Amino acid sequence: MTRDYVQMYKDKLCSAAEAVKCIQPGDWVDYAMFNGKPIACDKALADRKEELSDIKITVAVTVPPIPAVLMKDLKGEVFTYNDWQFSAATRALADKIPSVFYYPTNFGEAESLHFGTNLEPVKSGSDRRGCFIIRVTPMDKNGYFNFGIHNSVSYSEVRNARNVIVEVNQNIPRALGGFREQVHISEVTHVVEGDNEPLYELPVVEPTEVDRRIAENVMPHLHDGCCVQLGIGGMPNIVGKMICETDLKDLGGNTEMLVDAYMDMMESGRMNNRRKNLDEGKLTYTFALGGKKLYEWIDNNPAIASCNVGYVNHPTRLAQMENLISINQALEVDLFTQINAESSGFKQISGNGGMSDFVNGAFWSKGGRSLICLPSTYTRKDGTLVSRIVPCFERGSITTVTRQMVNFIVTEYGVISLKGAPVWKRAEELIGIAHPQFRDELIKEAETLKIWRRTNKTI
DSSP, X not given: OOHHHHHHHHHHBOOHHHHGGGOOTTOEEEEOSGGGSOSHHHHHHHTTGGGOOOEEEEESSOOSSOOHHHHTOTTOSSEEEEESSOOHHHHHHHHHOTTEEEXXXXXXXXXXXXXXXXXXXXXSOOOOEEEXXXXXXXXXXXXXEEOTTBOTTHHHHHHHEEEEEEEEOTTSOOOOBSSSOXXXXXXXXXXXXXXXXXXXXXXXOOOOHHHHHHHHHHGGGOOTTOEEEEOSSHHHHHHHHHHHTSOOOSBEEEEEEEOHHHHHHHHTTXXXXXXXXXXXXXXXXEEEOOOHHHHHHHTTXXXXXXXXXXXXXXXXXXXXXXXXXXXXXXXXXXXXXXXEOSEETTEEOSOOTTHHHHHHHHHHSTTOEEEEEOOSEEEOTTSOEEESEESSOOTTOOOSBOTTTOOEEEETTEEEEOTTOOHHHHHHHHHHTXXXXXXXXXXXXXXXXXXXXXXXXXX
């Protein structure tokens, strides 16, 4: 390691308490996303509660441990916590703490909207951040800290912040690029050596029988040489498992979120990225959440490329990627074929993330298509069966994907194609893949909404 970089490191090394002294009342403070969320510096910032005011924190997909800034400020007097994509932890916190809010953002736009890049200035008029804090790998011999499994918007946040604090953690895998996957010691304000806490591991979601049936309906849309994007959840993961058991070959991958299923597909030999017309030979992604085995597999793996979200999710790039098959999950769909993938009434469940980026990009991809999947029903705690295909959304529910954007919808009862279909045809097709118990009721509602033809065939 070059002595100059070693000395720079020593000069900037300090305790977490010393590092967060740079944060002033009124500042916006960005915490890195996912496993990049700071721990030592978060605790140190929480300890300054009595001397600070109006601190706005942004983050995405809050994972354990619960942020100390919230536990020390349960009334929300000092810290306002803004999460781009609600997790189970954020949902629980939002129910109890008045200063926890959702921060709507199309993930693929995030760099140009909030931080800007060399190629694209900030478009939103967003305030420059007072501080950006991120957990990183140890510095390498060339003076670089790798962002690991939380690239996303990290380098843009570096460029937009007056102060940059890196919290070193030896357990973070070194994720090869790609693009914008690292920061140099010369760009860092403070270095904090953390306690090397283990990384959060995404719980394994066992697929249900309904998930399997949906996945079986998806499989015919995959073919040799296609490029696969999987969203989060049990169903997309079972698609990956099923692929490993087929004779599909030369698959490619380009995904916002790297999950265990991609490791399985590549290790099975089904996915080798050889036929990708963009980033040939590389699986491209912008962040990863999974188990310990996945994180170990990512470490120094030259077959996968960590890239900023403005690259991975950009709709015009996705449109240029041939045979892109996008597979995502939704919470509910109404008879007008609007998609809600993020809320239950006014209660925020998750977020829009990059769903619309991939829905649009996959549709314009030569040979590509977007499939939005959901079980036809869910069961309430009292045992009541409820349809996820509804006449209209509940008041407060969010339209994540507009009806004009929807390509294919998949339930356990089939697959429908909606592009180019009028409203009555959409309603007819959608009711055809609803749970049989609710079809007659949905037909009556469609008649009331005047989107049903008297000549429609009996469902």
